[in-house]
Amino acid sequence: MGDYMNKLATLSANGKHLKYYWFLLMAMTLINAAIAEQAEPSLLITIMICAMIVIKARLVIDHFMELKSASPYIYHMMNTYFYIFPLVAVLVWLYPETLAEWTSLGP
Amino acid sequence: MNHSNSQQPDAALAADISSELTTATAPPDKLKQAFDPKVVPGNPAIWVGIFSELTEFGIFFVIYFICRAHYPQEFLEGPLQLHTTAGTINTLVLITSSFCVVKGIFALRDSRPDAAIRWLWMTVGAGMLYLIIKYWEYQWNVDRGIEVNTNNFFAVYYYTTFNHMLHVGWGSGGIIWAISQIKSGNYDAKNHSGLIAAACYWHMIDLAWLMIFPFLYVLR
Numbered sequence: 001m002g003d004y005m006n007k008l009a010t011l012s013a014n015g016k017h018l019k020y021y022w023f024l025l026m027a028m029t030l031i032n033a034a035i036a037e038q039a040e041p042s043l044l045i046t047i048m049i050c051a052m053i054v055i056k057a058r059l060v061i062d063h064f065m066e067l068k069s070a071s072p073y074i075y076h077m078m079n080t081y082f083y084i085f086p087l088v089a090v091l092v093w094l095y096p097e098t099l100a101e102w103t104s105l106g107p
Numbered sequence: 108m109n110h111s112n113s114q115q116p117d118a119a120l121a122a123d124i125s126s127e128l129t130t131a132t133a134p135p136d137k138l139k140q141a142f143d144p145k146v147v148p149g150n151p152a153i154w155v156g157i158f159s160e161l162t163e164f165g166i167f168f169v170i171y172f173i174c175r176a177h178y179p180q181e182f183l184e185g186p187l188q189l190h191t192t193a194g195t196i197n198t199l200v201l202i203t204s205s206f207c208v209v210k211g212i213f214a215l216r217d218s219r220p221d222a223a224i225r226w227l228w229m230t231v232g233a234g235m236l237y238l239i240i241k242y243w244e245y246q247w248n249v250d251r252g253i254e255v256n257t258n259n260f261f262a263v264y265y266y267t268t269f270n271h272m273l274h275v276g277w278g279s280g281g282i283i284w285a286i287s288q289i290k291s292g293n294y295d296a297k298n299h300s301g302l303i304a305a306a307c308y309w310h311m312i313d314l315a316w317l318m319i320f321p322f323l324y325v326l327r
Binding site: 022064070 | 210
């Protein structure tokens with residue numbers, strides 16, 4: 001663990017770059033809010049929203065959690081989680097009847 | 108600290124630094140090899156917890172998808188009845204809290220424990236602000252007759268957001284515990300794996316909200 005700390009301390013900058021990622025995350029959140037208030041539902045809007053989930057998650061995972069420097073198993077599992085659910089959201093938007101049919105208990 | 112390790116030849120340290128420099132300038136495929144499968148941020152236990160929590164949130168998301176498919180009209184109208192501004196402010200607050208956590212870690216690595224404590228208290232403050240806004244939002248909903256049993260959309264909304272709210276509560280407790288460890292001198296620039304663990308858990312809470320907010324407040 002000590003080596004890990006030393007490695008991070010050596011490789012990381014002084015953290016000043018983080019504010020740019022913070023600003024980007026804040027900006028994307030405000031865009032999301034504007035979409036929620038004004039945009040009518042559409043496939044394009046759904047894809048945009050889901051793409052922003054992926055981008056925001058990657059920014060947090062890569063730069064705030066610093067998982068790029070960690071075990072690839074943890075890093076890829078975290079990334080996969082935040083790719084799969086937005087993708088499923090798009091698929092559910094496209095094919096709601098199919099999912100409803102698959103999850104219906106009755107005949 | 109194991110003193111026998113500190114007596115390793117300088118050549119080993121030089122080789123390690125050389126290796127770092129090599130990987131820093133190597134093409135991306137070489138960079139991939141720089142991954143160390145043994146490096147677990149914080150400790151393994153916290154990652155069991157984090158992936159358990161993500162599984163729990165994942166079940167909520169699956170329920171959300173199924174309900175959305177079965178009750179499309181409720182999920183089309185539901186987000187319009189929520190207080191989007193409250194959800195947006197809470198998203199901004201949680202992103203800022205994650206920023207404060209990582210700034211606290213950088214400050215501690217830089218041997219500035221007082222600055223680290225300030226950043227971490229700001230994280231806790233953001234967590235408290237989130238809880239206050241969420242409580243206010245629930246009251247605002249109830250005043251308009253929006254409750255758990257109003258319809259399926261609001262049932263999913265209340266169960267998911269209330270569950271997330273609980274995580275913000277005890278996540279703040281974890282950060283306060285890390286602050287106490289810095290204050291007592293147990294954590295310093297070289298040794299603060301418990302803070303990393305608490306920070307990773309906190310980021311997980313933030314990440315879960317980054318998905319909950321668009322699913323419940325934005326997507327229609």
